[in-house]
Amino acid sequence: MVKAVRNSNHELLRIIAMFMIVFIHANRFLFYLVNGKTAFVLNGMVNGICNIGVTCFMLISGYYGMKFDIRKFVRMECMMITYSLAETALLYTVMPEQLQGAALLEQIVKSMLPFITRKYWFYSCYVCLLFLSEYIQKFIDALKQKEFERLLFVLFMLLSVLPTLFYFEIVPDNGKGLLHMIMIYMMGRYIRMYRDVKLPGKAGVLFVFLWIINGISHEIPIKVGQISHHLCKDNSITNLMMAVILFYLFKELHIGSRFINKAAANVFAVFALNDVLVTVVMQRLLDSGFKSEGGMTGFMVLAGIVAAVLLLCLMIGAVRELILGRMDRWLGEKAEHVVTSIMP
Numbered sequence: 001m002v003k004a005v006r007n008s009n010h011e012l013l014r015i016i017a018m019f020m021i022v023f024i025h026a027n028r029f030l031f032y033l034v035n036g037k038t039a040f041v042l043n044g045m046v047n048g049i050c051n052i053g054v055t056c057f058m059l060i061s062g063y064y065g066m067k068f069d070i071r072k073f074v075r076m077e078c079m080m081i082t083y084s085l086a087e088t089a090l091l092y093t094v095m096p097e098q099l100q101g102a103a104l105l106e107q108i109v110k111s112m113l114p115f116i117t118r119k120y121w122f123y124s125c126y127v128c129l130l131f132l133s134e135y136i137q138k139f140i141d142a143l144k145q146k147e148f149e150r151l152l153f154v155l156f157m158l159l160s161v162l163p164t165l166f167y168f169e170i171v172p173d174n175g176k177g178l179l180h181m182i183m184i185y186m187m188g189r190y191i192r193m194y195r196d197v198k199l200p201g202k203a204g205v206l207f208v209f210l211w212i213i214n215g216i217s218h219e220i221p222i223k224v225g226q227i228s229h230h231l232c233k234d235n236s237i238t239n240l241m242m243a244v245i246l247f248y249l250f251k252e253l254h255i256g257s258r259f260i261n262k263a264a265a266n267v268f269a270v271f272a273l274n275d276v277l278v279t280v281v282m283q284r285l286l287d288s289g290f291k292s293e294g295g296m297t298g299f300m301v302l303a304g305i306v307a308a309v310l311l312l313c314l315m316i317g318a319v320r321e322l323i324l325g326r327m328d329r330w331l332g333e334k335a336e337h338v339v340t341s342i343m344p
Helices: 008-033 036-050 053-064 070-094 102-112 121-141 145-166 178-194 203-219 237-251 258-264 267-287 296-342
Strands: 222-224 227-229
Touching: 008 036, 008 053, 008 237, 008 258, 008 267, 008 296, 036 203, 036 296, 053 121, 053 178, 053 237, 070 102, 070 121, 070 267, 070 296, 121 178, 121 267, 145 178, 145 237, 178 237, 203 237, 258 296, 267 296
Parallel strands: none
Antiparallel strands: 222 227
């Protein structure tokens, strides 16, 4: 299995992808801070680009490759359990009315079993890919380049082209499921193995054009009866093309930073904690009587909150690693010993 050495270029893109993910969650508060035509334009701008964050993340994982390691799985599960319990405690502290009785019990159970309960959909998909990665690579290695290209073409048609053109989905998950993530992962492997090239200079122009198309589509969707169809979904052709272009553009950068690499190692803290932190901060801000002028000032306040939440999550991840990282590794080693002793 060919495995490239990860550099800061794509680690920076992973952090930017996390910023997009936080922003798409925070964007539901946009209309409390911005109004009129400005809100219309900014809402389209945010939705037009921020839904590519997960796809960028998975392309990077595919490009560098994944390999299952029981120690890594145990460390990740311990990490997500910690974050999830912290999220539950925060929700119960600041919004106890939302967590009473059965709802609280369900939240605690999901927090203790984040992978199998799919509490965080991307984390569960990522771990499944981690389990399957070795077999996916063996399957890819058994294919000739043309066969691999045909397979990706078929998956692209079934999972992206048809849902984009006809609204209806064969796999009804808007691209937020394992099968779509496997396709994106294999696209990253394909780029690494056969298309590790430099894009033409006009690729950036195409990226902006697709961004505009996405934004317009989100604000002026196609409506037929109860159907409302737009392009700002994880599995849309435009989103996939934008993610691939952005991946290539960052591949051509020359960045080396230990700080970026260490920060990017804590991005799963962002997946777990960003939504609750954004909700708490925004509700406290609005309850305090904060008034926005309704234009770019409100949007910049929202962007600043997103950046602050992202930074806070990364810091929480770093602190957790400092305090509990050794225990995670010890548990991983013990789990590996148990598994290897009972496996044939």
